[in-house]
Amino acid sequence: MTKPSSPKKxxxxxxxxxxxxxxxxHFTHVQILSQYNYGQLLVGFLVLAAGTTFREI
Known part of the structure; x- marks a missing residue:
């Protein structure tokens, strides 16, 4: 397993x-944000996880 690296800025x-x-x-009622709040959290987590796993991302 490779060592985690810091993601690009x-x-x-x-x-x-x-x-x-x-x-x-999640905490406010904004139409587009409230509709996809869990998806946005998941995408944010996956982007950060990919950024620490792979060096070129």
Whole structure:
């Protein structure tokens, strides 16, 4: 198994933005955010996990 590496800055920003939008959609009622809040959280987590697993992402 390879060692985890730090993700690139853009990968980290995309993952963080998706996670924050998912949390906002969960606690507030914004039509598009509230409808897909769990999907946004999942995408944010997967982007961050891929960024730490693979070096070039």
């Amino acid at each position: 853009i990968t980290w920003i995309i993952g963080l933005a998706c996670g924050i939008l998912g949390i906002i959609g």
